[in-house]
Amino acid sequence: MTADGNGSAFGSRIRKEDARFVRGLGKFVDDVVLPGMLHGAMLRSPMAHARIVSVDVSAALAHPRVKTVITGEMLAERGMAWMPTLSYDQQAVLATDKVRFQGQEVAFVVAEDRYAARDALELIDVEYEPLPAVVDAHQALAPDAPVIRDDRPGQQDNHIFDWESGDAQRVAEVFAEADVVVEQDMLYPRVHPAPLETCGIVADMDPVSGRLTVWSTAQAPHAHRSLYAQLTGIPEHRIRVIANDIGGGFGNKVGVYPGYVCAIVASMITQQPVKWIEDRAENLMSTAFARDYHMRGEIAARSDGTILGLRVRVLADHGAFNATAQPSRYPAGFFGVFTGSYDLQAAHCSVTGVYTNKAPGGVAYSCSFRVTEAVYLVERMVDLLACELDMDPAELRMRNLIRPEQFPYDTATGWRYDSGDYPRALAKLLDMAGYHDLRAEQAAKRERGELMGIGLSFFTEAVGAGPRKHLDMYGFGMADGAELRVHPSGTAVLRVSCMSQGQGHETTFAQLVANELGIGVDEVDVVQGDTDHTPFGVGTYGSRSIAVSGAAAVTVARKVREQARLIAAAMLEADPEDLEWGDGRWYVRGVEGAGHTLAEIARAAHADIDLPDGVDGQLAASTVYNPPNLTFPFGAYLCVVDVDPDTGQVTVRRFVAVDDCGVRINPMIVDGQIHRGLADGIGMALMEHIAFDADGNHLGGSFMDYLLPTALECPSWELGETVTPSPHHPVGAKGIGEAATVGSPAAVVNAVMDALRPCGVRHADMPLTPAAVWRAIQGRALRSDLAIR
């Protein structure tokens, strides 16, 4: 073990959580059973846009096992019919005036069991007066479009915001100098995080203590607590939010949903615990979607392939309520990183957000606030440019990548990339893939009329938000706490504000602490997801955990180690300055092998020895880590596909991924995260999307309609790595949770477009289903946001 954080606790391919998960002994929210617990069920709107004429719940209330039925009107009496969103809009908890998307919450039944609750939904009589629905985002701002948000004072249309980044004037200048300009419209379709565990809650309002305890699927438990306090008027210190094991989040479990609020109100009314567990259709139809970016990209270059500038215009479909989870000053998230990994002279984007009659959300689905859309845009544009210039796309990328000596690199849109060696990663990828052989194979196949494609993608992420000065979540600066206590025997408990949804925090964070303190990974337990037992922080999303909470854990462990130095000095009757840390011990310089281990020091810290000045006894510390900057993981991906020209079927034959996430703490967990994200990319590129018909009916409300990829669509992943430490993270880690989701869709689409090049196809939107590919070959591409007609 060494003081620079490169001890043996790093590199272990272990997972502490697996023992309980593989035996089915995880404790998820639906496993919580309390005495006297009631069950809630949500009545949802069958229509996308309609005025509510009346809601009659009398028959449901007459059901013998129904305890209460909550309506929007009842909530309005308590001032709770609407709740704030993470984008400072308001969202209906239960509809009072209109329903604005299919699946919107209308009434909440509370019954003695879940069967009765479901039965009673059918006894509620809602009269709707249908209104025309706004489905096509391109029609949302038409003068005759129905106004969806007439609840907002002064709202005369479906416009939400205009936001821009970069220098439009400078872009115009470089475009004027360019030899070639390529333009393309592209849609990143609406997709869904689709965690296998749906959302749910058990709310328990104790009428005696006045304390509310909530078990829920929360990626951000502390933020949820604050919102519940604001909504219900229960003081924050009397609310406890507990997130036990979470079966996947991917951003879907960042926000607060109407079902959570209804369960809390139901527990307040009935004075009994209330459980509400969403079903699959509810999850897919009403909870936070992602993407839905209609983009127009323009890229300008010299004829030698030097990229000069990039311009993007985005129409962002935010659904019926602007509930996007993102820092306040960034209504388009971090889309401003759309210049990607390239050294450009100028760039500009403008984003317009619109309301439509679709579910709200717009979360960062496995990506840091719209970075996925940004990477997709730039990587498609670079490929289109390569096509236009008839240049090899690998060569074009290599020519324009930011060079290692340019870091820290300031982008044309104001981001400071922390570190990177991009050409090294790309060169490694091309070598691993056998790029030149692949191109030769492709050329031979093209001769025979076979469609083989090779797609590249090079991505840079912006993750680990804050600093708190620039970045917030619902007004909370993005800085996270950590607390560490070492027990008398030398075992330790770390408490962090982030919350694992399957990422293996219990292992990785234990490794971070063990590495700093020279103790075993099994001697560190990690507590997370319980607001009574963890310090405040804004939670896990946007690959923040290692970048922010991980840094907090290391920082607090180093604080404890410094305390231990003082105590060890007293034990050794030496000057603390004469002590060195190594091999898990504080020892007097020059006397390696002597000194004291952390366990010995911990025992002393709790014993009766005279402690030096400035030491209170015991070994414990806390910290709040405020990151100085984001971290910028990057990677180079290559995908090989074969396309059947007659059926349009795409087979992903190979996928090679070189990731640089800085220092890797647990390589197995890193690999697992990459595998997951690559599968995700294949899913989005080839099958996942949510379309709506002309009436606003949701066409992806089950796993028969919303397809997730399986092992059969995934090749055996070929992974490689480079390591460029982040200069400002205490152990040089950058975060890996979302890299592959961000980088892989563009590689798959680029591969399919490369395969279709002999057919004259330039672009087709995701998902590239067999029908979509065949239609693209016919020159009549499908629009994936609308129902196929």
Add this chain to the structure above:
Amino acid sequence: MQVPAQFEYERATSVAHAVDLLVKYNGAGRVIAGGHSLIPMMKLRLARPEVLIDINEVGELAGIVRDGDELRIGALVRHNELLDSAEAAQLFPILVDAERVIADPIVRNRGTVGGSLCQADPSEDLSAAFSALRADAVIQGPQIRRTVPIRDFFVGPYETVVGPDELLVELRVPVRPGSGSAFVKVSRRAGDWAVGAVGAAVWLAGDVITEIGIGLSALGAQNFVAVEAEDFLRGRVVSAEAFAEAGRIAAEHCDPPVDQRGPADYKRHLAATLVARSLTLASHRAGREV
């Protein structure tokens, strides 16, 4: 929340008992075998049977046996049993081709051949496969046991000739010499319903097609079959041109539904492509290359 409405449950111990129960409940009962269609529909409350009649323990309905010039496949044969049957694989590779791409191993472990046919989903793979093979369905009622050609079995989407007091007992597939068969399917993802699927069976005398069966799934073919294409091929010599023409004819006569799996023009094109491909493979398996 996906929970079914209230229902009663009966467990049948024999075919006769199952039919008795169907008679007793007079149309209010639904037979449950693997349950992989019915239970999801009940959870979504698209189906609300008052009584479930469980036939999973009716041994008479199980098993795959060669009986003279027929292969008899019990209605309760699980998809995986058919997939693993050496006898079926040798006689009718079309069935193995189809089973390999039906749903996933978990569904195939439990779902049944009879259940798939009785569900009569327009996208059901086995309906096309058995239609191509010109199988017969054996149906037990309170009075009589009747045999219905599979091509007369389907009345419409989700509707068959099996009456409310009847039970599908088995499929009988004729075994004739000179046969070859194949099933090809395009789906958006493994386990998904077909965007389009075609099963073909040929019976050859030398190069000449003496009998032919072409079954189409998910492509809007009447009773799952491409009769016009079959009529075109019967009596012809196998050839790539003839198979391509059969595909064109099948595409012209089907009426594919438009849904998120694809537009009609694509599915029509797919019908033509898959008819030609399945015929080519079936012919190859019958010993004739085209």
